[in-house]
Amino acid sequence: MKNHIFFFALVLETAAFAAPLSTTPSPVDCVRVNPAGIKRLWQGISPTVKEWEQGKRTETLEWFKENQFGRTPIGRLKDQKIEESAVVFEDSGIRINITCRLPEGASAANPVPVFLFGDHRGGNKPPYAQEEYPNIPTNAITARGYAYVRWNFNDVCPNVSNWGGMSRWPMGIIAWQAVGDKTATNIVRKANSWGTIGAWAWGNSRVMDWIETRPELDAKRVAVVGHSRGGKTALWTAAQDERFAMAVSNGSGCGGASLGRARGAKAESIKAILKNFPNWFCPAMANLIGRDAELEHDADDLLRLIAPRLVYVGSGSEDIWAGPESEKAAVDSARDLYRAYKLEERIGYHCHKGPHKLLPVDWEKFMDFADIHMKKPSSRDSDQIEGMMNSALEKGERELTIGKNPL
Numbered sequence: 001m002k003n004h005i006f007f008f009a010l011v012l013e014t015a016a017f018a019a020p021l022s023t024t025p026s027p028v029d030c031v032r033v034n035p036a037g038i039k040r041l042w043q044g045i046s047p048t049v050k051e052w053e054q055g056k057r058t059e060t061l062e063w064f065k066e067n068q069f070g071r072t073p074i075g076r077l078k079d080q081k082i083e084e085s086a087v088v089f090e091d092s093g094i095r096i097n098i099t100c101r102l103p104e105g106a107s108a109a110n111p112v113p114v115f116l117f118g119d120h121r122g123g124n125k126p127p128y129a130q131e132e133y134p135n136i137p138t139n140a141i142t143a144r145g146y147a148y149v150r151w152n153f154n155d156v157c158p159n160v161s162n163w164g165g166m167s168r169w170p171m172g173i174i175a176w177q178a179v180g181d182k183t184a185t186n187i188v189r190k191a192n193s194w195g196t197i198g199a200w201a202w203g204n205s206r207v208m209d210w211i212e213t214r215p216e217l218d219a220k221r222v223a224v225v226g227h228s229r230g231g232k233t234a235l236w237t238a239a240q241d242e243r244f245a246m247a248v249s250n251g252s253g254c255g256g257a258s259l260g261r262a263r264g265a266k267a268e269s270i271k272a273i274l275k276n277f278p279n280w281f282c283p284a285m286a287n288l289i290g291r292d293a294e295l296e297h298d299a300d301d302l303l304r305l306i307a308p309r310l311v312y313v314g315s316g317s318e319d320i321w322a323g324p325e326s327e328k329a330a331v332d333s334a335r336d337l338y339r340a341y342k343l344e345e346r347i348g349y350h351c352h353k354g355p356h357k358l359l360p361v362d363w364e365k366f367m368d369f370a371d372i373h374m375k376k377p378s379s380r381d382s383d384q385i386e387g388m389m390n391s392a393l394e395k396g397e398r399e400l401t402i403g404k405n406p407l
């Protein structure tokens with residue numbers, strides 16, 4: 001009898017773990033199925049706050065540095081100068097131009113929350129035009145009480161599709177950091193050297209430095225937003241720089257919020273993205289080709305790196321290449337950590353009807369989410385969250401990182 005029960009349990013367990021991924025898995029299936037042999041960080045077990053805070057988070061961040069985005073080799077530079085509408089680096093000649101639109105009533109006495117948009121438009125042809133992403137509803141953003149701060153990725157590192165063997169395009173801050181010349185083209189990169197996403201994330205952090213100097217902006221309530229490659233960049237920015245209160249990725253897909261183990265049959269693969277955009281990531285990412293469904297740290301872990309700060313993912317229903325279902329699956333999976341923090345409502349998702357675009361309706365959703373968590377009086381403002389983190393951890397075990405700048 002005992003043997004029968006054991007056999008029955010074994011069959012059940014095998015069935016649960018051996019179920020194959022269908023080509024378009026439902027989000028629920030995606031997060032439950034853990035095919036045998038896949039080395040997963042959590043193996044289906046929700047992390048505790050303690051496990052996460054005392055090692056797993058660092059281990060996860062290291063993995064993304066070594067295997068996906070590369071290591072960010074610089075932080076604030078000695079020659080960094082904050083101007084009225086720019087961050088300027090005299091040694092390299094790099095200049096990040098910033099535009100800022102304020103809502104009525106923003107002042108030092110009433111600092112406002114911010115949507116910081118890293119704009120990826122333009123760049124395929126020198127001199128890297130300062131194109132703007134179309135239809136950003138800036139009036140609606142300021143009308144709802146948020147400041148809109150924008151800069152263009154090309155200011156830091158040209159947003160070209162492919163470096164063409166790295167021989168054709170100046171590599172901006174990456175080249176300057178490596179050889180002291182931002183116009184250099186042929187930099188030899190190490191396996192874990194940063195790519196353009198890392199460079200753009202560094203740019204977002206420098207714009208955060210600028211925000212911190214503006215009394216009318218509340219640097220404790222900044223959401224970093226990006227679409228597509230910009231969405232991957234927004235997630236990587238907030239994963240590294242804990243000053244950001246919120247990260248928003250829209251249509252970020254492969255290398256962003258799309259869960260590789262829930263990838264649809266027609267969605268972008270690691271192989272495809274590295275063929276078209278090898279310059280976005282570190283060279284070591286080539287080792288992951290063909291392993292989309294068995295990554296040691298998948299997109300859900302990229303989202304977990306932002307916890308318990310706010311994270312919001314937007315998709316497009318027709319954006320098959322980015323994979324709306326696998327973006328939702330990553331959110332559903334990462335929710336376990338938010339649940340462990342008892343802050344489950346701080347991760348959000350929506351899917352607009354339509355293609356791979358950042359639409360005004362997406363901004364409405366981002367603001368709806370931010371209204372709940374970033375507006376004053378908020379039910380869970382940063383002081384309360386620190387309090388909750390304190391009680392989740394045993395006193396004195398780890399310094400809280402919220403609001404700190406590791407870069």
Ligand code: GTR
Pocket residue numbers: 227228229230252253254268273
């Ligand atoms: C797609 C690319 C995606 C995405 C996007 C973009 O073609 O395959 O990964 O991020 O472009 O940034 O424009």
